[in-house]
Amino acid sequence: xxxxxxxxxxxxxxxxxxxxxxxxxxxxxxxxxxxxxxxxxxxxxxxxxxxxxxxxxxxxxxxxxxxxxxxxxxxxxxxxxxxxxxxxxxxxxxxxxxxxxxxxxxxxxxxxxxxxxxxxxxxxxxxxxxxxxxxxxxxxxxxxxxxxxxxxxxxxxxxxxxxxxxxxxxxxxxxxxxxxxxxxxxxxxxxxxxxxxxxxxxxxxxxxxxxxxxxxxxxxxxxxxxxxxxxxxxxxxxxxxxxxxxxxxxxxxxxxxxxxxxxxxxxxxxxxxxxxxxxxxxxxxxxxxxxxxxxxxxxxxxxxxxxxxxxxxxxxxxxxxxx
Amino acid sequence: xxxxxxxxxxxxxxxxxxxxxxxxxxxxxxxxxxxxxxxxxxxxxxxxxxxxxxxxxxxxxxxxxxxxxxxxxxxxxxxxxxxxxxxxxxxxxxxxxxxxxxxxxxxxxxxxxxxxxxxxxxxxxxxxxxxxxxxxxxxxxxxxxxxxxxxxxxxxxxxxxxxxxxxxxxxxxxxxxxxxxxxxxxxxxxxxxxxxxxxxxxxxxxxxxxxxxxxxxxxxxxxxxxxxxxxxxxxxxxxxxxxxxxxxxxxxxxxxxxxxxxxxxxxxxxxxxxxxxxxxxxxxxxxxxxxxxxxxxxxxxxxxxxxxxxxxxxxxxxxxxxx
Numbered sequence: 001x002x003x004x005x006x007x008x009x010x011x012x013x014x015x016x017x018x019x020x021x022x023x024x025x026x027x028x029x030x031x032x033x034x035x036x037x038x039x040x041x042x043x044x045x046x047x048x049x050x051x052x053x054x055x056x057x058x059x060x061x062x063x064x065x066x067x068x069x070x071x072x073x074x075x076x077x078x079x080x081x082x083x084x085x086x087x088x089x090x091x092x093x094x095x096x097x098x099x100x101x102x103x104x105x106x107x108x109x110x111x112x113x114x115x116x117x118x119x120x121x122x123x124x125x126x127x128x129x130x131x132x133x134x135x136x137x138x139x140x141x142x143x144x145x146x147x148x149x150x151x152x153x154x155x156x157x158x159x160x161x162x163x164x165x166x167x168x169x170x171x172x173x174x175x176x177x178x179x180x181x182x183x184x185x186x187x188x189x190x191x192x193x194x195x196x197x198x199x200x201x202x203x204x205x206x207x208x209x210x211x212x213x214x215x216x217x218x219x220x221x222x223x224x225x226x227x228x229x230x231x232x233x234x235x236x237x238x239x240x241x242x243x244x245x246x247x248x249x250x251x252x253x254x255x256x257x258x259x260x261x262x263x264x265x266x267x268x269x270x271x272x273x274x275x276x277x278x279x280x281x282x283x284x285x286x287x288x289x290x291x292x293x294x295x296x297x298x299x300x301x302x303x304x305x306x307x308x309x310x311x312x313x314x315x316x317x318x319x320x321x322x323x
Numbered sequence: 324x325x326x327x328x329x330x331x332x333x334x335x336x337x338x339x340x341x342x343x344x345x346x347x348x349x350x351x352x353x354x355x356x357x358x359x360x361x362x363x364x365x366x367x368x369x370x371x372x373x374x375x376x377x378x379x380x381x382x383x384x385x386x387x388x389x390x391x392x393x394x395x396x397x398x399x400x401x402x403x404x405x406x407x408x409x410x411x412x413x414x415x416x417x418x419x420x421x422x423x424x425x426x427x428x429x430x431x432x433x434x435x436x437x438x439x440x441x442x443x444x445x446x447x448x449x450x451x452x453x454x455x456x457x458x459x460x461x462x463x464x465x466x467x468x469x470x471x472x473x474x475x476x477x478x479x480x481x482x483x484x485x486x487x488x489x490x491x492x493x494x495x496x497x498x499x500x501x502x503x504x505x506x507x508x509x510x511x512x513x514x515x516x517x518x519x520x521x522x523x524x525x526x527x528x529x530x531x532x533x534x535x536x537x538x539x540x541x542x543x544x545x546x547x548x549x550x551x552x553x554x555x556x557x558x559x560x561x562x563x564x565x566x567x568x569x570x571x572x573x574x575x576x577x578x579x580x581x582x583x584x585x586x587x588x589x590x591x592x593x594x595x596x597x598x599x600x601x602x603x604x605x606x607x608x609x610x611x612x613x614x615x616x617x618x619x620x621x622x623x624x625x626x627x628x629x630x631x632x633x634x635x636x637x638x639x640x641x642x643x644x645x646x
Contacts, residue, residue, distance in 0.1 A: 033372060037560075038481050039407040039544050040376035040472070045368040049356060053363035054419045054469055056457045084362040096377045096469055132467070134379045142459070146377055146419055146469040149363070158361050221362050237361075 010110065011103035015133060018107075022114050026128040027121075031093045034129075041129035043094050043148065051149035051156075053084040059141035067184050070109040072200040073143060074116025076273075079202050081147035082124040083222035083275040086206040089157045089213025090149040092124055097131035098144040105141060113143065124206055154213040162219035162238035162280035168294035169286045171208045171277045173198065174227060174252045178271025179260045192259035204275045208289070212279050215287045220279035226270040228309055230278055231294075231302045238280075241299030243306070244269075248293045269309060333433065334426035338456060341430075345437050349451040350444075354416045357452075364452035366417050366471065374472035374479075376407040382464035390507050393432040395523040397439025399596075400468050402525050405447040406545035406598040408472035409529040412480045412536025415447055420454035421467040428464060436466065447529055477536040485542035485561035485603035491617035492609045494531045494600045496521065497550060497575045501594025502583045515582035527598045531612070535602050538610045543602035549593040551632055553601060554617075554625045561603075564622030566629070567592075571616040592632060 010018070023036045034042035043050075055077070057063060063073050078095065085092045097117055099110065121128055126147070136142065162168075180199030183189050189196045204222060212220055219234045231242045249268055256264035280296050281287075301308060333341070346359045357365035366373075378400070380386060386396050401418065408415045420440055422433065444451055449470070459465065485491075503522030506512050512519045527545060535543055542557045554565045572591055579587035603619050604610075624631060 034479060034481065038479075038483075039410040040374040040413070040470075042411070042474075042479050043373045043375060045371055045373050048368055048371070050366045050368050050373050050471070051363040052366060052417065052419055052469070052471060053453060054421055054455045054467075056421055056423055056455050056467075058423055058457055058459045058463070060460045061458055087362040088365070090363070094375065096375055098377055098379055098467060100379055100381055100465055130376060132377045132379050134381055135384055136381045136465070137383045137463075140381070140460075140463050140465075142423055142463075142465060144377075144379075144421060144455070144467055146375070147363075148373070148375060148471075151365075156357060156361075156365050158357065160361075 006106070006108045008107045009103060010101060010105045010107065010135070013107065018110070018133065025114055025118050029127045032127060032129055036128065036130045041094065041096070043129060045150065047150045047152065049151060051085050051088055051090045051151065052146065053081060054144060054146040055080045055084065056142060056144040068200050070112030071116030071119070074113040075120040075201045077143050077145050078117055078120035078124060079204055079275055080224065081145040082126065082206055083204040085147050085149035086204060086209030087157070087220050087222040087277055088151070089154045089210050089220070090151050091210060092126040092147050092149040092206070094129040094148045095121055095126055096146040097128055099131070100134045100136045100140065100142040102136050102138045102140055104138060152210065154210055157213045157217045157220040157279070159219050159221055159234050159237035162234050162240050162296045164240055164296055164298045165283065166218050166280040166296040167283055167286055167292045168231070168242055168244065168278070168280050168296060169290040169292045171205060171212070171290045172274070173276055174249070174274060175256055175264065175267035175271040177202050177273040178267040179256045179264065182260050182263055182267065195259055199273065202273055202275045204277065208277055211287055212277065212290070215281065216285040217279040217281055220277060223272070223274045223276050223278050225272045227278065228269050228302050234278070234280065235301055238296070240296040242294055242302045243297050244294035244302065244304045246305040248291070269304065329431045331430045332426060333424060333428045333430065333458070336430065341456065348437055348441050350441070352450045355450060355452055359451065359453045364417065364419070366452060368473065370473045370475065372474060374408050374411055374413045374474065375469065376404060377467060377469040378403045378407065379465060379467040391523050393435030394439030396466060397436040398443040398524045400466050401440055401443035401447060402527055402598055403547065404468040404470035405449065405529055406527040408470050409527060409532030410480070410543050410545040410600055411474070412477045412533050412543070413472035413474050414533060415449040415470050415472040415529070417452040417471045418444055418449055419469040420451055422454070423457045423459045423463065423465040425459050425461045425463055427461060475533065477533055480536045480540045480543040480602070482542050482544055482557050482560035485557050485563050485619045487563055487619055487621045488606065489541050489603040489619040490606055490609055490615045491554070491565055491567065491601070491603050491619060492613040492615045494528060494535070494613045495597070496599055497572070497597060498579050498587065498590035498594040500525050500596040501590040502579045502587065505583050505586055505590065518582055522596065525596055525598045527600065531600055534610055535600065535613070538604065539608040540602040540604055543600060546595070546597045546599050546601050548595045550601065551592050551625050557601070557603065558624055561619070563619040565617055565625045566620050567617035567625065567627045569628040571614070592627065
């Protein structure tokens with residue numbers, strides 16, 4: 001180790017040498033029979049069922065190197081994936097990590113990314129058991145994780161179980177990651193470093209997923225594309241209308257208004273990448289620490305204060321399209 | 324359905340509309356408790372253990388649209404991943420499929436790719452249970468699969484179990500995919516359409532993986548980066564030397580020489596993307612349909628006719644580097 005940054009890029013090392021550097025960093029667990037380095041990993045599955053999900057981040061679309069370090073990207077990628085496991089009521093048992101990058105990618109970035117993945121995996125109580133390294137044309141960098149998990153004595157909580165009369169509740173913050181992104185876009189991150197951190201390194205209370213499942217959650221997901229869009233997914237899958245109560249979101253909006261002004265409402269309603277858990281519960285079964293922000297009713301779609309909102313969040317291909 | 328090609332691109336459809344088109348194409352199976360469309364999939368795991376692997380293909384590095392259709396790419400991606408499961412002795416139970424593409428990607432390409440994945444999954448006896456769609460900058464397209472599997476009453480066959488005295492055997496062809504690539508590069512695909520097809524749509528006898536495991540294979544992998552490089556991986560992991568016998572490879576080389584001339588030897592020894600299974604067996608236990616092409620001995624690395632070869636196959640980042 002020296003104080004000068006490693007000047008090498010991926011083109012300067014053999015794939016095997018890189019793997020030899022990266023793989024020993026990853027912890028193992030009792031669930032891992034065979035870890036990274038062979039054709040496949042082999043995991044114990046104690047409950048007879050395995051959850052599986054995958055999520056990808058692309059340089060230039062999901063992050064900019066000017067705004068996020070490799071460790072930030074690794075952290076966020078883990079959170080995105082493990083939040084999906086939590087949103088089924090599950091516990092994450094293993095991750096597969098893919099890096100697709102041009103040969104000019106600095107080894108220092110790869111090491112930083114790997115460190116971020118490793119730290120976030122540890123925080124999530126899970127381990128990296130495999131992955132893939134692929135080269136890409138210049139300028140292209142993309143990272144992807146597949147997360148596996150198990151349900152410990154709970155039934156999976158789908159998006160489709162909400163019923164009219166259920167309460168809509170959220171665990172965690174709303175709109176903070178989107179507000180942080182706005183500050184970065186405006187070039188004024190110093191106005192609220194905590195919001196910028198929420199954008200770079202979102203956090204989810206993973207244990208709230210299984211807890212909500214045990215409490216009787218009828219539908220659940222994590223907010224990745226905005227409260228309205230993700231709420232709309234529950235509404236659509238469940239065949240109900242989700243009615244958000246603006247009075248119950250006013251404090252979220254007010255808290256962000258200091259930093260982002262009139263955009264605070266959009267951040268709370270349409271801001272993605274927050275990864276807080278959104279769920280529906282029968283009345284009387286909302287767990288402590290969850291905040292009721294609305295209710296499910298007969299109908300379709302989502303409303304805010306009885307009105308159908310004009311903007312509903314992030315669509316991957318048709319960005320900023322109204323729908 | 325019309326006879327004119329769909330002129331639309333990913334930018335012209337909502338993500339949900341795309342998913343609604345794609346998801347119903349995928350078959351299901353008894354192993355699938357929850358399929359695509361929720362936060363995660365949920366799979367039955369009958370044996371208490373799950374195999375997991377992931378592999379990625381990148382436009383411009385792993386395929387060119389001029390040479391491969393979307394269906395070709397989907398097919399190859401499935402084969403790559405399921406071959407890894409087979410090379411552990413396993414049976415593939417489920418796939419997660421990721422598409423990262425620019426909004427300008429033709430919907431027709433996406434449909435073609437999806438069809439290729441679906442058909443190849445069916446051939447492999449497996450199903451798609453989830454995935455991810457992400458947008459990318461213009462010109463970028465990347466597809467990735469995570470394959471899950473199980474070991475049915477066999478122990479996993481690692482790369483590390485070869486012992487001096489074992490025989491080295493292969494199931495399937497050698498060098499054909501590389502020879503097909505050479506013909507495409509030379510602009511003479513018509514010289515051997517069967518080799519070009521082997522490049523576009525490699526095939527693996529997946530059932531030979533479990534069969535080899537039951538026969539007592541001590542080490543196994545599929546040939547993705549070339550016989551010498553992948554053989555070197557077994558040698559390294561097992562602490563042995565793999566000695567290939569040129570007389571036992573002569574027919575493979577001769578068969579390709581008609582189409583690619585003097586490059587036939589390189590294709591057989593260093594050609595990647597073949598996905599045939601390479602394994603070591605104690606003498607007397609090589610299964611029918613497997614061809615002995617060498618033996619394991621005390622030592623390190625690989626030899627061909629007693630000599631250390633000068634070229635050893637495909638390295639993802641340091642392409643064409645000697646080592």
